[in-house]
Amino acid sequence: MAIALIVLAAGQGTRMNSDLPKVLHRLGGAPLFAHALAAGRGLEPERVIVVAGHGAEAVTKAVAKADPEAQIVLQTEQLGTGHAVAQALPALAGFEGRVLVLYGDTPFIRPETLEALAASSADVTVLGFEATDPGRYGRLIAEGEALERIVEFKDATDQERAITLCNSGVIACDAGLLSELVAGLGNDNAAGEYYLTDIVAAARARGLSAEVATCPEAETLGINTRAELARAEALFQARMRDEALENGVTMVDPGTVWFALDTYLGRDVVLGPHVVFGPGVTVESGAQIEAFCHLEGCHISRGATVGPFARLRPGAELAEEVHIGNFVEVKNAILGEGVKVGHLTYLGDAEVGEGTNIGAGTITCNYDGVFKHRTTIGANAFIGSDTMLVAPVTVGAGAMTGSGSTITEDVPPGAVALGRAKQVTKPGLATKLFEMLRARKAALKKGS
Structure with missing residues (x-):
């Protein structure tokens, strides 16, 4: 099956406290986004699209250097992940195959994990993980592998927040269906943003299948602060x-x-x-x-x-x-x-x-x-x-x-x-020079 990648790299990363866009901070000598591209390239995708926003000029230059075949699209307003994917979809015109949505600040996902995600037969497949400390991750509401919906932490009930199966944000979906589902997204939520994760509920409402593929939590580590970047470098x-x-x-x-x-x-x-x-x-x-x-x-x-x-x-x-x-x-x-x-x-x-x-x-x-x-x-x-x-x-x-x-x-x-000056030797001259210099030094001391 043909594969396309959409890598979301538009965020500012305010918690990095940096003038540099978050995805340009380096891990293992490469910008963060390059790790996602490297993992995705293992699937030999037909198209690679990177969504840039904050610091778009610098991000564009870095992407062109890291992956000259990747296409850049701009998200001039950061209105959520669903809105970011919507900016990328026109660049997929005519593409028929599976689309994987990755994140430029999530560097540890392995190619093998993406291969399993791409091979899923479900209409929409979400990569999840069992979190040691779920914190503010979105929760996956599922029965076995069947996924009912995704709830963002801000919108979750106390019962839903107790769930430890969490959303990595990485999604696989056929290109045509993804366009349809993203077009129907709304922003009636606590943040007023267009959540890409809402396509799961939209797909289920249409009687389509949605599944969870899982990976170790370590693969889903996102980088949001300098401290997290330092820990990621050690890992x-x-x-x-x-x-x-x-x-x-x-x-x-x-x-x-x-x-x-x-x-x-x-x-x-x-x-x-x-x-x-x-x-x-x-x-x-x-x-x-x-x-x-x-x-x-x-x-x-x-x-x-x-x-x-x-x-x-x-x-x-x-x-x-x-x-x-x-x-x-x-x-x-x-x-x-x-x-x-x-x-x-x-x-x-x-x-x-x-x-x-x-x-x-x-x-x-x-x-x-x-x-x-x-x-x-x-x-x-x-x-x-x-x-x-x-x-x-x-x-x-x-x-x-x-x-x-x-x-x-x-x-x-x-x-x-040979390209050097001829050596000239003056017998006894060094002794005379030293005597003259020492006398001068003594005179200066006496005068002071």
Whole structure:
């Protein structure tokens, strides 16, 4: 069956006490809404619609970056979840299939849960959970799996508030029926809003079926405050660590490793303590990341070693058996098989051929204050310590640079390049200079 997603992301999130729209606060290095999109993408939906409202311009930009195929619609007035879905429905014109309504501030729902929801044969299916503390959740009035209606906490009686089966807000419904039911919604309730949940009663009134699908309460956790965001981050990291261990990753101290939503680690990857993954990192099987490394937007191939104290930035591509040592930073650079970059080096906007050795203190001087320029180093070259490679520049295969050189011109393959001033030695001059300076210091003390 064809699937479409509607992700509601229009709320302001006043309890976050932030100028940033709630769904743009980050969890696991990604905006909150991206978690819902990632779970929904597991169903391979034909259409994805995100409803934006508060901070719509910023939300639109973030959605375009996270999921370029998603369509944005605006809810200029926040008149409830039913009203939000109504804004999205025109974007589903011509779609025939099942629609899932998700929430941009509910990041933990698993793809497997959504698959079960989408597979339900009921006309309307609501995702529910047994709450430890039902609090102000809407209550599901059901008999077995059959759902009679949903009651919002504000409108519930004391008897209804005693029910622990609660509404997550996530709903599945055929597109045509959803349009009909949403069109009939009213706002005669305590909040004066159009509740999407009222479509259940409307469906039952028409003799249609409504069911409850359930999931663990932890999957329905919504984020409304900074404290909840912090707790969610801890839960997210714990889940990612457990998954990594189950998938064959070794972590010396799991509690100190931090993951992003899209971190991918192959089998037999070894992680030292205090490794931090930003977005967009892939580490292939058998690679080793030593302690205190920060990685973002990079790809590390089999058998490579990184760190300790290394930083890989977006565009860093490490081939097999590459070694990146301590206090090395790599950005937008491709390193061929077996390249060694031992320590205290910056490689930016560069391409380094296989088997090349980069000496300590080497810098690719890639920025002239306006434009970035590229450095190309051939295979099996030797870059001496403290070499400044002033881009754009090319060092040929098998070439060598002398330590302390500033290289401003291309170096042919197999050549040695020296770009440093000739050393001048003045015997005895240091002694005379020190005597003069000490005398001056004594005179100043005496004068004071």
